[in-house]
Amino acid sequence: MASVELLILFLVGAGVIAYILTRFNTFLGSIFTIFAVMFVFVSLAGYGFGMNMDTTVNILPGISFTETYLGFYFAIIIVFVYLMVSFFHPYYLSEYKYKNSYNLLFLLSLAGILGAFYTDNFLNLFFFFELIIWTTMFLIPQGKSKEAAVSYFGFSIAGSVAMLIGIFITYNVSGTFSIYQGLAALSGTNAIFVFVLFIIAAFAKLGSFPLHIWLPIAHGNAPHPFSPVLSGALVKLGAFIGVLALIRIAPATGLFTAMDLPIGQYVVAILGSMSIVFGTLMAIKEDDAKKLLAYSSMSHGGYILVAFSILNGIAFAGGFYHILAHALASAGAFMAIAAVARATGTTKMKELGGMIHKMPITYLAYLIAIISMAGIPPMGGFISKWLIFQAVIDKGMIFVGIAVFFGSVGSFLYVFRPLAALFLGQELTEYKKVKEAPLLMLIPTFILMGLNVYTGVFPGGILKFINNIIVELGYTGIEVSTYEINGTNGILNPALIGLIFAVGSGIAFLIFIVLKKSRKVELMDTYTAANFVHDEHLLHYAVDFYAPLERLYEKQSNWMTKFYTALAEKVRELGKLGKYLFMSKNISTTVFWIVAIIIFLLWGEVL
């Protein structure tokens, strides 16, 4: 049996060892980190699926664990993303300023993850959340921008503070810090307060509208191997809180009878839809590949929120499956971009092109990941979106329906851009010597490729496990057999789709082989506008790709950023006002306050 407590202690110890090893040799320390994460993953996978983890606590004071399908599902996905990403460490860490601490903080945050999903106590949950926040916060400034850490930390801490206030309200009502007893004891106004606070926390962590602006800043500027962790793993903490709020608390707000949905849930669904729409629009506009993927994460966070707002088994199945599918897809996409960034030193699409010639495997990994993100078969993203669409349509949620379809179509537009600009497009002279990523980095790339396809073709096993979670949450699971999924509007056979797809690809491949070989043309062997092109950069078409569309919302696109900048400015001005009022160099100001307070107090009492 694998003990949760021992795994956490193991990670802390491994962190210290990794620190020492990295100090002497970056490569060695990173390899050790891979094995440490692998050990945790294997223990978790080996015992967790059957709910056989040992949850007794002997050493850690004041901490208690319990095993739930919900917690395990999140834990295993996140640990898996950590494992995949750790393969990248040996090749990236040496560039970082404080590389020694990188592996230490990485492993410490993973310890926090394990604790957060296994605890049954609110204070423990808060402890592990805060631990994750501050350990990861120190990883972010190792990347491009130092200020990104502040923005990430600010929003995350605002989220956990909202959660903590909710926790204390729960404690005040129920007298217990137990998650499940506490939430069950909530009712009436208190339940609504806690619901709102938890939803704020969920939005902040998930990076959903209107608490999303940290997402592109942090994802875009984080160290390359850390962006996949942020997007694939850490934002999922928000989804976890969202599940607690939307399903466990589910306050008795009024009911929309037409949709048979409580108002609270409906509002969240609408906000989730706005995340989908805004995330999609912003991603279309973005030039930096990592920021583009960050906005895509925002939009996918919206899908997850929509799914959990619709209180039925199919929607939940879609939501949980989407968490997995998006984790795999975004990890795959971010890691592909990271590999390109390592080779070229940039993530700006207008500076890149023609990478397919040099990095074909990375290209393929990216391609498969974005197909999954866009929700096209035969990838995992299709299955989850199919389930979510079913649930939305079945409830008759028109606005939400428009948003989820818009997001799906929109994602074609934006995920295609990095593909076109960065991998396809014209090969630029400065990248003539670029090579494919080293073997160690290709291992996770292949694994993720395989899983993106697997989740799209054989979702049966995973959906059966998800049914356990849904039953645990008090709802009925969906009907699923090895090859078929029963939706409300029909039956889906993903394996069949996969087979047809494979046959189609096979035929295309045959045609490609059999037919006459096309003549290979040199890049510069062309002319345009009656001129010979003398420089590859002129052929580059990544800039202003969707200019006409972008012009529609050009002026509105920075409203939220402006709002938060203005908010910070207002707080600063308030501080200045405070200094003016209370910190005056004039002694008489102090005397004024003293006299004012005394008069106020004594008015009507003694005076």
Added chain:
Amino acid sequence: MNAVLLIVIPLLAAFISIVSKKIAPYLLLVVGLFNIVLLFFLENGLVFIGGFDVAMNSDLLGISLLLDTYARMALWLINGLILVIFCLNFKSYKAFSSILLLAMAGLNGLLLTNDLFNFFVFLEISGIAAYLITSANKKPVSTFRYLVIGAIGSSLFLFGVVVLYAMYGTLNMIVMIQAIQASGNYAEVILPFTLMFIGLGVEAKLLPFNAWVKGVLGHSNTLTGPMIAGVYAAAMSFVLGRFITNLFVFEGSLLIVVTVLLALGILAGDVMAFSSTKTREILLFSSIAQASIVALLFVNGVIIWAVYLIIANALSKTVMFLVINKATKDVGSDESEALRGLFVNNKLVGLTFTLVTLSVMGLPLLAGFVIKLNFLTQLAGIGQIVLIAIILVASVIEGIYFVRLIVKLWYPGESEISVKYNYSFKAVFIVIALALLVFGTYSTPLTKLDNTIDTVMEVVNNG
């Protein structure tokens, strides 16, 4: 052995040190150590000075001292910190040893005395010492402002004491507490309590009586920063706690005003720190917010965790001011932009500073987190959700400006700066950071002590 030695010996040494300047620094070391050791041998209880044992019965005469667990913890912290801070500044601020002895005598007296007028005397003694210490900033106008505001504060306190004396005919705190409880007429005591609260508030850095802080701590050095923000702030918080939990009766409008002032102090302190770019200002505004939190906890009867918060703050602020003030001295500016990359070549100092700051922010694995969570739990237990929300919202602002500061200090700007910390500094930083780390991960000793802090009346009733 008698608790009065804790006051008399430093005072005597202060006089002797004036005669012989050479032995003064060593005298301070010996006296500091003596006090710390003496505290191990003293027994809890009342000490009557001058044989006036009958004072308790006759309600009138004599000065007595009260040593209980609360005072003992405070005394250890204060004497220990003064000793450490002086050792670190041994070379540069030798001339201040007599003043530090005086400060030691005054602060020990404040924490021990059970007589209100006697308390005022010690308030003045420690006050004078504080004004003299801040003269090391070489900003005489700020010091003068401190002196004037401090004088206003202590006169208000004295005025309050006079009114109380006129009403109850005693200066003995314990007798007065009994008398006030017996009379039960709280409307009458609003005036004296308000005056005394304001008087203490000036020294305890509570908004809006704390305008002196900016001038004094904003120009502080490695002696004055830790002394004022660490030692004096801790001592005054302890004293304020003693008064709030035992003597003051906050009810009705007085309770509202005090709560609003303290809540405002928390928010305003953090907001002001957020709007500051100077490192020393960030630290001083943050300590204003912390002082208000401590007072708020005392008002709500959360004693033991307030005490731990005081101790953790005193230790943390000592480290933070030492790090920043040393750097400011070497670099010549305390703008956070100018100190960019301070820790690049001082990784150990950077690590300890970061840990200490994380503790102040209340993040896990550090003592600050345990303390924060426990006092918030107690506040939740008595239904003070609004106060919790205020403290937590302020903590978000606090988190942002501290993270901004830490990131700046770790990552260099265009020019590299070089600041050298000697080994004694580093040793102190490491010990304090380790202590915060140990109590942050192993908090059982903190929760165990929970029951041993009693109010003054409990101490008296239990003999």
